[in-house]
Amino acid sequence: MEYTIQKLAGLSGVSSRTLRYYDEIGLLPPKRFTSSGYRIYGQAEVDRLQQILFLKKFGVKLEEIKETLEAPGFDIEKLLSQQRSLLEQQLLQLTSLIGTLDQTLAYYKGEKNMTDKEKFTAFKKEQLQENEAHYGQEIREKYGEETVAKANQKWLNLTSEEHQQMQAAEAQLFSSLEILSSQPQPVDLDSPLAGQVFKAHKTWLTLVAPFYNNDYHRGLADMYVNDERFAAYYNQRTSQPSVTLLHDIIFHYTEA
Numbered sequence: 001m002e003y004t005i006q007k008l009a010g011l012s013g014v015s016s017r018t019l020r021y022y023d024e025i026g027l028l029p030p031k032r033f034t035s036s037g038y039r040i041y042g043q044a045e046v047d048r049l050q051q052i053l054f055l056k057k058f059g060v061k062l063e064e065i066k067e068t069l070e071a072p073g074f075d076i077e078k079l080l081s082q083q084r085s086l087l088e089q090q091l092l093q094l095t096s097l098i099g100t101l102d103q104t105l106a107y108y109k110g111e112k113n114m115t116d117k118e119k120f121t122a123f124k125k126e127q128l129q130e131n132e133a134h135y136g137q138e139i140r141e142k143y144g145e146e147t148v149a150k151a152n153q154k155w156l157n158l159t160s161e162e163h164q165q166m167q168a169a170e171a172q173l174f175s176s177l178e179i180l181s182s183q184p185q186p187v188d189l190d191s192p193l194a195g196q197v198f199k200a201h202k203t204w205l206t207l208v209a210p211f212y213n214n215d216y217h218r219g220l221a222d223m224y225v226n227d228e229r230f231a232a233y234y235n236q237r238t239s240q241p242s243v244t245l246l247h248d249i250i251f252h253y254t255e256a
Contacts, residue, residue, distance in 0.1 A: 150210030173200035214254035
C-alpha cells in the first residue's frame, strides 16, 4: 500500500512538516515522487518510520538513528529484542518500587508494620537489575549461573550493618586509590596505602560475594581491566585512571 505525505502523517501521528524534514536530512526519503512533485511512501518507508520512532523513544538522536539504520549488517530484530529486554528490566524495577511504595504508604498510615529490611528491598533489587543489564552475561559466562545466583541472594540479604560496612569499605578504597593514582608511577605495592586498598576491596568483596578465595579475587581484577565498563567504573571515580593500579595491588597481595 502507498501513502501520500498527508495520509502517512495521519497514520503515524508524525506531522507532514516533520516528514519533509526527515526527507531533507536523508533519514526518510519517499519511495517516489509523483509527476506533480508529491511524495509517495511505500511499505519499506512505513517500516523505516516505525523504526525511527522506536529509536527516538529509546533516546537516540536523529543523526545517530540515520547512521544506525544505514550501518552494514544492521539487524532491526536484534536491536528491538535488546531494547525489549531493557524495557522488561525497567518494568521489573518499577513494579518492585511501586510495591515498596505501597507498603511504605501503608506503614506511615499505621495500617501495617514494615521491617527495616523491607524498606530497602526494592532499592537492592533495582541495583541487581541494573547490574544484570550491564554485566549479567559476562559474569555468568565467567562464574556460572549458580555463583551469580548466590551472590545476588547474598546482596539481597545484607543487613543494614553489613551495607554500611560495604559503603565504608568502598569509600576507603577510592580514597586510598585517589592518593596512590596521583603519585609518581609505579607505586610501592608494599606501602601501607596499597595495603589499605587491598584490605578495603577484600572487605567489600567478602560482603557481597558468595565465597572468597584468591583465585576469585584475581579473576575479578582481570575482568576489571579487560572490560571497559568495569574499568570505567573505577577510572571515573578517581582523578587519574586507577583500574590497572587496583589490578596490580590485588595480584600483589594474593600471590601464593
